[in-house]
Amino acid sequence: MTLEGRVALVTGGSRGIGRAIALRLAADGAAVAVNYRSRKDEAEQVVEEITARGGRALALRADVSDPEAARELVRQTVDADGLGGLHILVNNAGIAQDGLIYDQAFEDWWEVVKVNVGGVYACTRAVAEHFMSQRDGTVVNISSIMGEGGWIGQSNYSASKGAVNAFTRAAAVELARFGIRVNAVLAGFTATDLIGGLLEKDGGRNIKRQLPFREFATPEQVAGAVSFLAGEDAAYVTGELLRVDGGWAGQLGLGRAK
DSSP: OTTTTOEEEETTTTSHHHHHHHHHHHHTTOEEEEEESSOHHHHHHHHHHHHHTTOOEEEEEOOTTSHHHHHHHHHHHHHOTTTOOOOEEEEOOOOOOOOOTTTSOHHHHHHHHHHHTHHHHHHHHHHHHHHHHHTOEEEEEEEEGGGGSOOTTOHHHHHHHHHHHHHHHHHHHHHGGGTEEEEEEEEOSBSSGGGGGGGTTTTTHHHHTTSTTSSOBOHHHHHHHHHHHHSGGGTTOOSOEEEESTTGGGSSSSSOOO
16 A cells, blocks of 8 residues: 555546556555546446445546646545545546548647647646645656657657657656656557557557567556556656556567567
8 A cells, every 4th residue: 555645636547547547546545536538437437446445536527638627627636525635646648549641630630639748738737836835746647659659640649649758857857846756657559449440450469479578568557657656666756758568669670580
């Protein structure tokens, strides 16, 4: 129970990696605000699962790419009965909308950047005053190895995650004097709905052959890295981009010798 007495806000916490993070932080002792934009039932299921195990949680709706909504989300979390403040922000909410550069509409390209980068900025800015006043707070941004490379049809997603990585480093330097840590987890290919399009052809077998472990990450493995960065064992870690990719980014080329 390394997070006992801490309160966490997890954006996009109703499913996938966000759901796994909310459950892991709760299992480690934190009270959790589970943010959602449109999947109320799924967010409430996460809350029910946490409370059934003796934890504390509540579901809060907000579109985190809207600065006003992000500020209200933070206010509701801090003021919520039964939680007790706010100490950890996990910026997980994000979308993917693949398309080739030459034929994807600007609006579709920009929507991914608006949500993936705008949401991280809006929520971090919204929580900054509270964290600064208590001189205590941790921000963990959920990024991707795509922010350090590229993939056909994902120029918007790669650009957004590259921006999140740069923002993480800059925010870490800016906020360190207030006792606030800012880090990012760079998820590799993770078994969630977000990569569904990559699995349509062969169930992901071709991609798995290019991974040293020959398997996708699980949301729970990503959540474990988040819990570490949120806890006291990482008290002197800030500005870090922690890959959870099974060694994919460390390869010289793709695949491995036969």
